[in-house]
Amino acid sequence: MTENEAAWITEPAEYPFKIHNAAKPKPGPGEVVIKNVAVAINPVDWKIQSLGRYLNQYPFVLGQDAAGFIEDVGSGVNRFKKGQRVIAHCYGLLTQDPAHGAFQLYPVTAESLVTEIPESLTFEQAVVLPLAVSTASAGLYRKDYLNLPFPEADDVKSTDKVLLIWGGASSVGASAIQLAVASGLTVFTTASEANREFVKSLGAHAVFDYRSSTVVEDISHVLRGLNFAGVYDAIAEEPSFAAISEIFDMLDSKVPVASVLPCDRPTERCIPQYVIAYSIIQEPHNDIGDWIWGKYLPRALANGAFQAKPDPYVVGDGLKTIQHGLDVQKKGVSAKKVIVTL
Incomplete structure (x- = not known):
């Protein structure tokens, strides 16, 4: 053999x-x-x-x-x-x-x-x-993307910041929700009604049905006045690009956006960046990879903080x-x- x-x-x-x-x-x-x-x-x-x-x-x-x-x-x-x-x-x-x-x-x-x-x-x-964690981490923690504080498996320090994750029920979205919550952020996300309870079980604070005809208005209304930290687009298709752009237009806001694919139709405010999962091992001193794979994940998986x-x-x-x-x-x-x- x-x-x-x-x-x-x-x-x-x-x-x-x-x-x-x-x-x-x-x-x-x-x-x-x-x-x-x-x-x-x-x-x-x-x-x-x-x-x-x-x-x-x-x-x-x-x-x-x-x-x-x-x-x-x-x-x-x-x-x-x-x-x-x-x-x-x-x-x-x-x-x-x-x-x-x-x-x-x-x-x-x-x-x-x-x-x-x-x-x-x-x-x-x-x-x-594996790939979901690396991809989510690259977008959330690289300084040229969302630049969030690193996640903690214990004693999470809460912030007043809110992150929107488009596509929370995807494999990348599921990891991104948990990592962002472990970084102390409040997470709003989109999912189908069938997956509402699933994404809430991961730590999402608010869930919006991406199929709703009023999803852009609903998200914009809730975000207005909050400390909006940015968007992670885990879907990266034309409907998500368009919806995120419309949200920014309604809020008249500029915040960082990370995406798992490049935006084909960028606007002045919405320019999703190319999140390369492998970039976490190409960072100077490999800070993100060392923290996520070497310190956070082993502890968080062992104590149940990360599902x-x-x-x-x-x-x-x-x-x-x-x-x-x-x-x-x-x-x-x-x-x-x-x-x-x-």
């Missing part, structure tokens, strides 16, 4: 993935190898496969969310040892190195993007978090079912994340 196998994409827009051998990676300095137990599917995965964009190298291994056991550690790694239960953000799209893709039995990633998980969390539950949400939706077992996972995600899911076990 081979030591490692992967779900390979060997040419642009190839469908389905090809399952075959992969070299078992050796960790470099500051890296760890994960023995994979579960992976999560993100929209970017099927978009890359379907559109044949964003990759400079083929064959390649996609996937960014991994959960499993530490298999090996490189020089300089001091937080982990073989056998620990962890989640990891794999960053192959940044390095263009297939060894850094999650859709394989043994991916390698940076120690700074790995967190130990408590026994109270299954791998399937925990693997919903692994949305809930996992397991659709298959084994590398051969990852393609099915992408197909399910492409059709659309709500307040859950597509998971494949390995």
Whole structure:
């Protein structure tokens, strides 16, 4: 039996993935190898496969969310040892190195993007978090985005600031709500009526139905007169861009906006910025990554201050079912994340 196998994409827009051998990676300095137990599917995965964009190298291994056991550690790694239960953000799209893709039995990633998980969390539950946490953190904490105070797992210091998160029931939105609340902010968010209680359980103070014909007026009315800190757009599509722009027009306000994608139609006041999840490991001294992955998450997951949400939706077992996972995600899911076990 081979030591490692992967779900390979060997040419642009190839469908389905090809399952075959992969070299078992050796960790470099500051890296760890994960023995994979579960992976999560993100929209970017099927978009890359379907559109044949964003990759400079083929064959390649996609996937960014991994959960499993530490298999090996490189020089300089001091937080982990073989056998620990962890989640990891794999960053192959940044390095263009297939060894850094999650859709394989043994991916390698940076120690700074790995967190130990408590026994109270299954791998399937925990693997919903990595990319969502990194993406939310980049937008919330980078100085050139929203520049919020770092979150605390205990003794949160409340502020009088209010943050609007558009798309709170998405995986990024669910992480952003919890992180912002842990940073002491009051969170207003949008969600469908069906997901109202879900986002409130994450700490959202007020929830607005994004499908309502009066959602812009409703949000603007409540925000008027408050210490409005900014907007995190976790949806980043034309309807969210337009609604946020209209809110700013009604409030005649200028506040920072972060978005998971660039705004195609910016206005004078609404210019969502490109939130690159990997930027938290490219920051000077890696302050954000060190705090979120090294200090906050281990403590917050252990004491229950941070929930692994949305809930996992397991659709298959084994590398051969990852393609099915992408197909399910492409059709659309709500307040859950597509998971494949390995």
